[in-house]
Amino acid sequence: MKIAVIGTGYVGLVTGTCLADSGNNVICVDIDRAKVERLNRGEIIIYEPGLNELVERNMSAGRLQFTTDLQAAVQKAKLVFLAVGTPPTDDGSADLSSLWKVVDSVAPFLPADAVVITKSTVPVGTNAAITARLKERTGRNCDVASNPEFLKEGAAIEDFTKPDRVVVGVRRQEVADVLHTLYMPFLRTENPFLVMSPESAEMTKYVANALLSTKISFINEVANLCERMEADIDDVRRGIGHDSRIGFAFLFPGAGYGGSCFPKDVRALSAMARKHGIEPQILDAVHEVNERQKTLLGKRIAAYFKGDLKGRTIAIWGLAFKPKTDDIREAPALVLIDHLLELGATVQVHDPEAMDNVRASYGDRLKYAEQPMDALQNADALAIVTEWGEFRQPDFDQMKQLLKSPVIFDGRNLYNPVQMKAAGFTYHCVGKKAVRPT
Numbered sequence: 195m196k197i198a199v200i201g202t203g204y205v206g207l208v209t210g211t212c213l214a215d216s217g218n219n220v221i222c223v224d225i226d227r228a229k230v231e232r233l234n235r236g237e238i239i240i241y242e243p244g245l246n247e248l249v250e251r252n253m254s255a256g257r258l259q260f261t262t263d264l265q266a267a268v269q270k271a272k273l274v275f276l277a278v279g280t281p282p283t284d285d286g287s288a289d290l291s292s293l294w295k296v297v298d299s300v301a302p303f304l305p306a307d308a309v310v311i312t313k314s315t316v317p318v319g320t321n322a323a324i325t326a327r328l329k330e331r332t333g334r335n336c337d338v339a340s341n342p343e344f345l346k347e348g349a350a351i352e353d354f355t356k357p358d359r360v361v362v363g364v365r366r367q368e369v370a371d372v373l374h375t376l377y378m379p380f381l382r383t384e385n386p387f388l389v390m391s392p393e394s395a396e397m398t399k400y401v402a403n404a405l406l407s408t409k410i411s412f413i414n415e416v417a418n419l420c421e422r423m424e425a426d427i428d429d430v431r432r433g434i435g436h437d438s439r440i441g442f443a444f445l446f447p448g449a450g451y452g453g454s455c456f457p458k459d460v461r462a463l464s465a466m467a468r469k470h471g472i473e474p475q476i477l478d479a480v481h482e483v484n485e486r487q488k489t490l491l492g493k494r495i496a497a498y499f500k501g502d503l504k505g506r507t508i509a510i511w512g513l514a515f516k517p518k519t520d521d522i523r524e525a526p527a528l529v530l531i532d533h534l535l536e537l538g539a540t541v542q543v544h545d546p547e548a549m550d551n552v553r554a555s556y557g558d559r560l561k562y563a564e565q566p567m568d569a570l571q572n573a574d575a576l577a578i579v580t581e582w583g584e585f586r587q588p589d590f591d592q593m594k595q596l597l598k599s600p601v602i603f604d605g606r607n608l609y610n611p612v613q614m615k616a617a618g619f620t621y622h623c624v625g626k627k628a629v630r631p632t
């Protein structure tokens with residue numbers, strides 16, 4: 195099939211590349227000329243495991259192209275995916291300005307039999323609004339499908355090519371059939387292809403992200419309580435997780451969730467509820483608990499040093515909002531960095547992939563360490579914010595030698611407190627009592 199993907203960010207690039215890899219002809223469009231030029235030089239603009247090789251293979255096979263020329267891409271396409279960003283506005287509702295710009299630019303060139311497919315996460319009712327807008331611009335009834343994307347950054351290729359399910363919202367069965375054919379190569383293990391109304395599909399995406407965020411905020415709130423009451427959150431997790439009604443997924447306590455999706459989608463769903471006269475009490479609490487959780491490490495470090503961080507150096511391991519990505523949007527590490535800088539600390543950071551993105555915002559206000567151990571040089575304490583694999587089993591003896599004092603604030607519960615105490619560390623984690631060497 196001939197496919198145009200408009201918006202070549204995380205979702206557009208992964209979608210376009212995976213669809214090219216299953217034999218389709220894909221043209222990815224972006225307004226960001228520099229991004230398109232880099233992609234055409236074979237430079238992958240984001241870090242995503244496996245993406246480099248896949249882009250290279252499909253570009254050399256001639257199935258994947260990158261352009262800023264929307265007209266050329268759309269006029270030959272049978273399927274036009276919309277994958278532009280839908281960031282939050284001040285009141286939390288989704289900003290659809292990029293989407294409308296794209297819809298208006300696509301309309302004059304859209305072939306009569308083409309299907310427009312929304313991959314961006316958009317408020318319920320957007321499919322109907324796009325359909326109406328295209329009718330206004332083209333004079334025809336155009337097919338518009340909703341096809342929310344559930345990929346996780348860091349495992350995006352795996353998620354796209356082996357999805358737990360594919361959700362499509364359509365108004366005509368024929369459109370569902372076209373999309374079923376498109377997704378068939380990825381559904382060979384019989385994972386479901388779920389057809390529903392566009393409104394239900396749009397809602398499904400928000401509900402999925404809101405529920406996952408709810409689980410995280412819930413366990414974080416309970417973890418904070420465990421600390422005060424001398425219970426251990428890991429024991430409690432084990433105690434509840436074996437209950438098949440509860441399970442273990444997404445019930446890890448930590449320094450809060452970030453990324454471009456959970457925070458904005460929770461707020462957007464709240465905004466939708468409010469617009470329809472429903473007070474979204476749970477959703478608001480999920481957001482507020484998370485905002486508070488992101489300040490946990492900063493407050494804890496400030497309290498440990500009695501509020502005075504002037505002349506102190508704090509090392510941070512992990513800047514990306516989660517491992518295996520370079521994405522720092524809404525990352526808890528940024529909240530910690532701001533807090534520490536405000537208190538006058540020198541901050542030495544390390545992340546395997548996200549340092550360039552952080553450098554672009556913070557410049558020389560931070561010290562950047564190429565290796566995790568380099569960040570510890572002369573630091574008064576280490577804070578861990580992202581659970582990258584390489585932080586899980588470090589050389590603790592070397593850490594103790596490098597740190598000025600062996601103090602760790604672990605926002606991801608990577609280590610065993612009993613072992614840390616025995617190894618001579620003061621170790622704070624989330625949801626259990628801090629330990630000090632005897």
Ligand SMILES: NC(=O)c1ccc[n+]([C@@H]2O[C@H](COP(=O)([O-])OP(=O)(O)OC[C@H]3O[C@@H](n4cnc5c(N)ncnc54)[C@H](O)[C@@H]3O)[C@@H](O)[C@H]2O)c1
Pocket residue numbers: 200201202203204205206223224225226229277278279280292295296313314315316343344345346347454455
């Ligand atoms: N990132 C994720 O993990 C993820 C997962 C599922 C769904 N989503 C949703 O997918 C959508 C896209 O997210 P993303 O993370 O890929 O965003 P992104 O910001 O990484 O990418 C958006 C791209 O669209 C381009 N763009 C903006 N206006 C354009 C225009 N007029 N014409 C052409 N290109 C234009 C931008 O230059 C950018 O490259 C959002 O709605 C998001 O909520 C994201």
